[in-house]
Amino acid sequence: MATDKIVEQATGLAEGAKSLAENAEALAAQVSQLSVQASGGTDVFVFYFTIFVLACFVGYYVVWSVTPALHSPLMSVTNAISSVIIVGALIAAGPDDMSFSKVFGFIAVVLASVNIFGGFIVSQRMLSMFKKKK
Amino acid sequence: MATDKIVEQATGLAEGAKSLAENAEALAAQVSQLSVQASGGTDVFVFYFTIFVLACFVGYYVVWSVTPALHSPLMSVTNAISSVIIVGALIAAGPDDMSFSKVFGFIAVVLASVNIFGGFIVSQRMLSMFKKKK
Amino acid sequence: MSENLSAFAYLFASVCFIMALRGLSSPLTARMGNIYGIVGMIVAVVTTLAAPNVLSFSMILLGMLIGGAIGTIIALKIEMTALPQLVAAFHSLVGLAAVFVAAAAFYEPAAYGIGVPGDIHVASLVEMSIGTAIGAITFTGSIVAFAKLQGLVSGAPVVFAGQHALNAFLGLLMIGLVVWFCGEESTALFWAIVLLAGVIGLLIIIPIGGADMPVVISMLNSYSGWAACGIGFTLANPALIVTGALVGSSGAILSYIMCKGMNRSFFNVILGGFGADDAAAGPAGGDGDKTVRQGSADDAAFIMKNAGSVIIVPGYGMAVAQAQHALREMAELLKAEGIKVSYAIHPVAGRMPGHMNVLLAEANVPYDEVFELEQINRDFASTDVAFVIGANDVTNPVAKTDPASPIYGMPILDVENSGTVLFVKRSLSPGYAGVDNVLFYRDNTMMLFDDAKTMCEDIVNALGSM
Amino acid sequence: MSENLSAFAYLFASVCFIMALRGLSSPLTARMGNIYGIVGMIVAVVTTLAAPNVLSFSMILLGMLIGGAIGTIIALKIEMTALPQLVAAFHSLVGLAAVFVAAAAFYEPAAYGIGVPGDIHVASLVEMSIGTAIGAITFTGSIVAFAKLQGLVSGAPVVFAGQHALNAFLGLLMIGLVVWFCGEESTALFWAIVLLAGVIGLLIIIPIGGADMPVVISMLNSYSGWAACGIGFTLANPALIVTGALVGSSGAILSYIMCKGMNRSFFNVILGGFGADDAAAGPAGGDGDKTVRQGSADDAAFIMKNAGSVIIVPGYGMAVAQAQHALREMAELLKAEGIKVSYAIHPVAGRMPGHMNVLLAEANVPYDEVFELEQINRDFASTDVAFVIGANDVTNPVAKTDPASPIYGMPILDVENSGTVLFVKRSLSPGYAGVDNVLFYRDNTMMLFDDAKTMCEDIVNALGSM
């Protein structure tokens, strides 16, 4: 009887193990499928690269369409928007605990803010001067 | 002895099951991590949408830069390149075994090919007529 | 081919397509642009053929051979004057192809990685049904446009009471069907969408007059671009998305340019009915009580031979009469006499954008003798003769003077400012817009009533024997 | 904020930045464009602040307050004539910020999801080191540019033997360091890259003359854009990538436009040394043996009052003298007399692109009286007086006639074709290119030797008392 019981338990365990193994297999399959699905099998880098290439075309066309009379404001506007690098600074300055990284982030936030405010305000000042004949 | 052996086996099985369970857990963790990593936590749709938006800007600028004298060739060139839909047809016509899908794919391949060849050749014919003063 | 590599290849193809359109910014780079387009297409096709799930090539090859042969033959045989029809016909094929691709994806979703039959991702179902619907509309719409342009059916607008209400109802029905389909995912609903979209395509194009077809074609072109985008999302293929956006923008911008050139709103064109009362509007101008000065080929030859400069204004009639070769010959003779000859092209002269430029190019007129409206309009005042051949609306000054006229506000070529205006046409009947042209009755106008080609040939003879 | 939502927000910000530059296609839409830019920036910042790993806001707020206050004060106080310096100074800050962001990512890679300290993904290391290097070059380079423009150091090019060899060597060393860094990933190497890049930035800018600084600034602007792109790849942030590409293109195109306007190759500018032998080139023209006709403010006032049309050609001297207000006053008086006054702007007049336009706008000159070279150049022939104020090179006809001249091939304003040419400048000394201007010795030229502002005020007085 004791033997019977033990055999039964062993069988139960074996089955449990089998189903676990199956589960594990299913999960493994899922893993590989997910990693394909999530990005269609392509690295995210490729997406960012595609975005980069298209953005270069947009940049090319949009800048050539700027009227020469506004080339100075163009310089200050691009200067202002290039400070969008502040997003990197914010992430660095974001954590609660102090670190080298947080200090660097803080400095970068200050620098980028000078640019953002300075750039947009100077552009606005310049642009508000351009008036049509009354 | 027999009992001992069975108990041993049972213990072995139990351990196996445990390690399997652990494996499964690790895999599950991997699944969730992978699905995040593969796309940095963003759905691929967002990437395609970004590509779409940038492509609209490129399309806008590139078409406005076409000289009016070449608007007819523009129509035939866009007609030809819009047949790039053939990539969808090729995937449908690709499998080895016959199916509805394969038939549809075949028809689409024929239609798109008419367009590709017709469109590019007619464009080339038109464009080769545009000559400078000798 | 790895997924990454093929993604780069598709990106390369997209860039090629962008460069193809970019090339069209000047006749000098246009042929190179076309080559870019061809390269992009080859790269896209080869990349797809190298995909792991494309295994059987015989049928694909057969399809490409059949399609390629048909396309090549058509492209080589077609007359340049039949371009509008050709473009319409080709569009209908793109639309149909889009429907079949969507159907294939619906029947075998696994091949596209969008789920399994009966359980396709909802996002894909939405994209798919939009792609299908637009594809089917493009198909039947382009067929109607083709038939009207080719003269297979009358170009007159087909209007009936309750037309717009019916279209609106069918549109709503369509939206309902799509929503239902995305929930149910049944085969019957899929084909119902195809059918209904086909009917809608038919109905929205029949009320539009034959001459408005170019706007329609561009619009359908734009649609087919967005359909390609939709399917591009389904297939997760960036090349399709980018190309779709390019084609979509191109069609939209061309429609816009045409509508602006005609000074009509896009909705005015699309709601149709324009040109229905041609016959009524025509005689209303009244041509009985005013006098016109009529001339012969000899008169025209004499006047031009004694001129210092001539501007030729071609229009739809030149295309119909295929007069471009005879016209170029005439221009050559005049140039040989030391007379300055140039061509002025109105943005909507003829029946499709750039129509006149292609015809003149076909007749070997160098493109640097051909000018756009803004470039040349001021020069009419200092020109001795404006030779208007088969054009009418694009020279009609009522566009500037009569706010009640349907063409009011449309920019026109100021031929009236030149010393003498020669009008080559067969009668006093109005042009496309059905508006009488006040220039016919001016003192400095001479009408040369004849077919455009015959008249040019006669003038050539007259110039030769002078 | 979910990752998807923030991705859309960044896309929105990118579109705003595109619209910001797009707005600059016309003065009418430019202010709206700037608003788009501001909105885009706010969206980008707020989206980042809402990210799950941004927890402490006090320091961020402090930083933004300090930076914002400094930026606002500078922007409100700055004179429009100091724009070139200002842009250079701002660029140096962007470069430095890029360096600090890269450093932060290097010290705390986990925050950016690019690995753990000591085991950063190689791709990220490459992107990071390129971003850092370009950032540091931009920083020191812009500092030098600023110092030269502000007059803190001499604008003269600093040249020494073996300069190019040294730069090339340092460039190679840089590449070596980057490769080493990507393998070793040591802190020391990171800072070595920063240091070396800083030195390179210094060395490549010092040989370039002060007046070539605008090209340099644009080039650095372009660099900073590509640095932002590199960091955008590291942070997987599409807004940074798109903005970087916009800024990169903008800088590259502006440099190209300037080089073309000066008819010099980009390499010629970058390799430097131009303007080193100003002193030698100047007198070589020989001004002793030729006669010039000199005039007074009264003469100028008399000539212009009796003219039918006057074209004003401003140049660098107007900016230096801050003469734009007095000039506009003079123009108003002439216009009150019924004289047609317009302004002709050469693409490289002044010291930065669009420099003259901003100064004239500052003095309330309406922008529709201000014309680009191509628009107005033909009108000089039918104009009575060309009033050239502080401009020199951009009017020098040797650019058309003397292939040996350094400005040969540069397009110029054909002031020589007008009835009388009035030149306002302080002496016969040449302009930026160091080339003697043959127009000074022409019969229809009258020199008005004085500071531009003083001269304008004197003419205003003369006109008033006439």
Ligand SMILES: NC(=O)c1ccc[n+]([C@@H]2O[C@H](COP(=O)([O-])OP(=O)(O)OC[C@H]3O[C@@H](n4cnc5c(N)ncnc54)[C@H](OP(=O)(O)O)[C@@H]3O)[C@@H](O)[C@H]2O)c1
């Ligand atoms: N280009 C486009 O993209 C586009 C698109 C849509 C609509 N449209 C419209 O099309 C019109 C184009 O103006 P258009 O001035 O070129 O043409 P039009 O105003 O339609 O006039 C064409 C004239 O050509 C004459 N004609 C026809 N066949 C001829 C032949 N065989 N020989 C000689 N003359 C012949 C006709 O007069 P007879 O019958 O007396 O000979 C007619 O008056 C505009 O109203 C425009 O809005 C253009």
Ligand SMILES: NC(=O)c1ccc[n+]([C@@H]2O[C@H](COP(=O)([O-])OP(=O)(O)OC[C@H]3O[C@@H](n4cnc5c(N)ncnc54)[C@H](OP(=O)(O)O)[C@@H]3O)[C@@H](O)[C@H]2O)c1
């Ligand atoms: N715009 C750009 O983006 C850019 C960029 C780089 C280089 N550049 C170069 O800059 C030059 C611009 O040409 P430009 O014709 O405007 O200037 P320019 O040729 O440099 O001549 C400026 C003239 O202004 C005179 N001047 C200086 N201060 C003055 C004052 N206070 N009052 C009156 N006159 C004064 C000087 O003569 P006196 O000393 O006799 O008074 C000088 O001849 C071109 O050679 C261009 O290639 C332009």
